[in-house]
Amino acid sequence: MKRNKQIDIKRSLALAGTFHFLCCCARGCLLPFLTLYFRQLGLTPAMTGVVMGTKHLISLVWSPAASLLSKHYNKRRMVIIGSLVCSAAAAVALLLVPPAHVGTRAAGCNASDLISGPTQSLAADLLRSSVAPATMTTTSTRTRPENATAPVSTPGLPRPAKTVVDTESAPVPTSKTAPNRHYDDDGSHPRLSEKNASGDPNLAPRTIGSSTAAVRNKRSSFSFFSGSGEKQEETKESRLGFLGSLKVMDPQHQLFFLTLLIVSVWECASAPLDWTADDGLYEYLDLAYAAERYSSTRVWGLLGAACGVGGAGVLVSRLRCLLAYQMPRSAVHFLCYASLAVLALPAAACLPLYLNKKRDRATGLFKAVQLVRGSPLAALCAVTTLLVGAAASAVDNFLLWQMQDHGSGELHMGLSLALAGLSQAAFPLLARRLSKLLSPGRVLVVGAASLGLQCFYYSFLWAPWAALPAQVLSCLSGGALWWAVKVQCAEVATPGAEKSVSRVYGALSLHLGSGLGSLAGGFVVQQFGLTWLFRGAAVGVMAWCVCLPLLQWKAPRQRRINYSRLLAAGASEASDSESEQERDWLEKAMEDDRSNNNCGRRIEN
Incomplete structure (x- = not known):
C-alpha cells in the first residue's frame, strides 16, 4: 500500500508567498511606467489607450482558456515556467521598437537629467529640433516645419513637430556655387554669400551637385533597366500584404502597430501565469483542508508590487543612461522586469501544485456568473466593480502623464505609487474595526467614493510631490472595496464556488472594466486633455455612489x-x-x- 505524502502547509505558504512577491515585484518595476514609455516613444493618448485596452481584453479571454488547457493536459508547471521566460523575452523585445521622433530616445541620456525633470529635458529636445532646421542652409533638400506655430493638438502632451521633406520643389543650383541669402546689419538689404556654415565656400556646392546628380543617375538607371520602378514597388508591396501596408504608413502609425503587436504577444505569454498558479495552489491547500489560508498570499503580492515600483523609481532616478549601449534610462524598467521574472523560476519550480480532475473550472465560472446574476445585491456589486475598474484604468494609465506635466520625475512617481500599494496592504489591520462600524454594502460605497475623490484630486496637481497625499486613500479605494467584494462573494457563493465567484468580480474590474476604460480614456485625453479625464471619472463614480445606497435599499433581500x-x-x-x-x-x-x-x-x- 502506497503511503500518502504529508503536506507541509507552512512551507507551501512560504513558497507561494515568495513566488507572488517576486512576480508582483517584477510587474511593479515595469507596468506602472509602461504608458510613460509609450509617451516617450511618441504614441498619442488614443494610441496608448488602444494598446492598454487590447492588453486587458486579451487577458480577459486568454487567462481562463489557458488555465483550462493547462489543467486538461496536466501541464501547469510547464505553463508557469514558460510564461515567465516568454514574458521576460517579449518585454525586452519592446525595447527594439524605434521611436517615432529622433529626439525622444535621446532624452534619457542627457547629463542634465538628474537636475532637470523629464518635462524640461523634453522641452529642450523640442527647442533643439526647432532650431536645427534653420541652421542647415546648405543641404540639397529644404525642410519646413508642419504647423510650426500651431499649438499642440493633444493637451498635456509635448512632442516635437513633424518635418516634411520637400525634394521636388527644392531649387537645384546650376552654377558651381550655391549662394546663401544673408542680410545686412540693419536687416533691410539682402546680400549673397558663398560661404557655408563651416566657412568653406567650395565644400557645400560640390556636395550638392554630386549628390543631386547621383540621385538622378540612380533613378534614370533604375527606370531604364527595370522599365517601371514604381510599378514594381507597388507590386512588391501588394505581395507583402500587411508588411507592405505598414511600410507606406507614417512613422507614428508604424510605431503604433509594432507596439500593439509586441504588447499582444507579451500579454498572451504572461496572462496564463496568475490563473494557473492560483488554481494549482488553491487545490493543493484544499486537499489539506487549509483553503481559507490561501488569501494570505495576496498581501505578499501587494508588498512585492510596492517594493518593485518604489525601487525602480529610485534606481532609475539615480542613473543617467546605460553607458555601454547608450540606451535611455527607461530601459532599466524592462531589464528589472526580466531579471525578477528569471529570479522567480526556482520558486516556480518548487511551487506546490495539485491537480483535482473532479473540479471543472469552466462549469464553475458559468455557475458563478449565474449566482451573481441571480442576486440583486450581487449584481449591484458587479456593476460597481465594473465602473471602479474603468475609473481605475484612468489612474493607472495617465496619472504619470499628469505628474510628468507638473515636473515629477521617476523618484516622485515611484514613491507615490509605492505608498498607494503599502496603504492598500495595510487595510487588513483596519478591517475588523471598519466592519463593526459599517455594513459591507456601505463599505463598498465608501471604497468607490474614495476612488472618485482620488481622481478629482489628481485633476488639480500643482507640484511634483502633490500626488502623494491622495495615495493614502488607496487603503479605502483598493483595500476596503475588495474586502466588501469578498464578503459579497461569501454571501452569494455555494459551498465550493467561492473562488469562482471571486474571479468573476476580478474579471469584471481588472480586465473588462480596465479594458473599456483604457479605450475610452485614451480618446478623452486626445480630445479634452488629462484634467478632464480625471474629472469625468470622478463625476461618474461619485454619481454611482449616490445612486448605489438607494438601489441597495430597494433591492429584495435574499436570506442565505x-x-x-x-x-x-x-x-x-x-x-x-x-x-x-x-x-x-x-x-x-x-x-x-x-x-x-x-x-x-x-x-x-
Whole structure:
C-alpha cells in the first residue's frame, strides 16, 4: 500500500508567498511606467489607450482558456515556467521598437537629467529640433516645419513637430556655387554669400551637385533597366500584404502597430501565469483542508508590487543612461522586469501544485456568473466593480502623464505609487474595526467614493510631490472595496464556488472594466486633455455612489441558507424527539409497573 505524502502547509505558504512577491515585484518595476514609455516613444493618448485596452481584453479571454488547457493536459508547471521566460523575452523585445521622433530616445541620456525633470529635458529636445532646421542652409533638400506655430493638438502632451521633406520643389543650383541669402546689419538689404556654415565656400556646392546628380543617375538607371520602378514597388508591396501596408504608413502609425503587436504577444505569454498558479495552489491547500489560508498570499503580492515600483523609481532616478549601449534610462524598467521574472523560476519550480480532475473550472465560472446574476445585491456589486475598474484604468494609465506635466520625475512617481500599494496592504489591520462600524454594502460605497475623490484630486496637481497625499486613500479605494467584494462573494457563493465567484468580480474590474476604460480614456485625453479625464471619472463614480445606497435599499433581500445552522437545528430536533420518546417509554413502563404492583397487592389481600 502506497503511503500518502504529508503536506507541509507552512512551507507551501512560504513558497507561494515568495513566488507572488517576486512576480508582483517584477510587474511593479515595469507596468506602472509602461504608458510613460509609450509617451516617450511618441504614441498619442488614443494610441496608448488602444494598446492598454487590447492588453486587458486579451487577458480577459486568454487567462481562463489557458488555465483550462493547462489543467486538461496536466501541464501547469510547464505553463508557469514558460510564461515567465516568454514574458521576460517579449518585454525586452519592446525595447527594439524605434521611436517615432529622433529626439525622444535621446532624452534619457542627457547629463542634465538628474537636475532637470523629464518635462524640461523634453522641452529642450523640442527647442533643439526647432532650431536645427534653420541652421542647415546648405543641404540639397529644404525642410519646413508642419504647423510650426500651431499649438499642440493633444493637451498635456509635448512632442516635437513633424518635418516634411520637400525634394521636388527644392531649387537645384546650376552654377558651381550655391549662394546663401544673408542680410545686412540693419536687416533691410539682402546680400549673397558663398560661404557655408563651416566657412568653406567650395565644400557645400560640390556636395550638392554630386549628390543631386547621383540621385538622378540612380533613378534614370533604375527606370531604364527595370522599365517601371514604381510599378514594381507597388507590386512588391501588394505581395507583402500587411508588411507592405505598414511600410507606406507614417512613422507614428508604424510605431503604433509594432507596439500593439509586441504588447499582444507579451500579454498572451504572461496572462496564463496568475490563473494557473492560483488554481494549482488553491487545490493543493484544499486537499489539506487549509483553503481559507490561501488569501494570505495576496498581501505578499501587494508588498512585492510596492517594493518593485518604489525601487525602480529610485534606481532609475539615480542613473543617467546605460553607458555601454547608450540606451535611455527607461530601459532599466524592462531589464528589472526580466531579471525578477528569471529570479522567480526556482520558486516556480518548487511551487506546490495539485491537480483535482473532479473540479471543472469552466462549469464553475458559468455557475458563478449565474449566482451573481441571480442576486440583486450581487449584481449591484458587479456593476460597481465594473465602473471602479474603468475609473481605475484612468489612474493607472495617465496619472504619470499628469505628474510628468507638473515636473515629477521617476523618484516622485515611484514613491507615490509605492505608498498607494503599502496603504492598500495595510487595510487588513483596519478591517475588523471598519466592519463593526459599517455594513459591507456601505463599505463598498465608501471604497468607490474614495476612488472618485482620488481622481478629482489628481485633476488639480500643482507640484511634483502633490500626488502623494491622495495615495493614502488607496487603503479605502483598493483595500476596503475588495474586502466588501469578498464578503459579497461569501454571501452569494455555494459551498465550493467561492473562488469562482471571486474571479468573476476580478474579471469584471481588472480586465473588462480596465479594458473599456483604457479605450475610452485614451480618446478623452486626445480630445479634452488629462484634467478632464480625471474629472469625468470622478463625476461618474461619485454619481454611482449616490445612486448605489438607494438601489441597495430597494433591492429584495435574499436570506442565505446557513447549512451549519440547519445541521445543528436538525441534530437538536432529533435529540429532542429521542428524549421525548425515551421519556414516554419510561413513563409508560412506570405506569405498567405500578398497575402490576397494585394488582399483586389486591390478589394477596
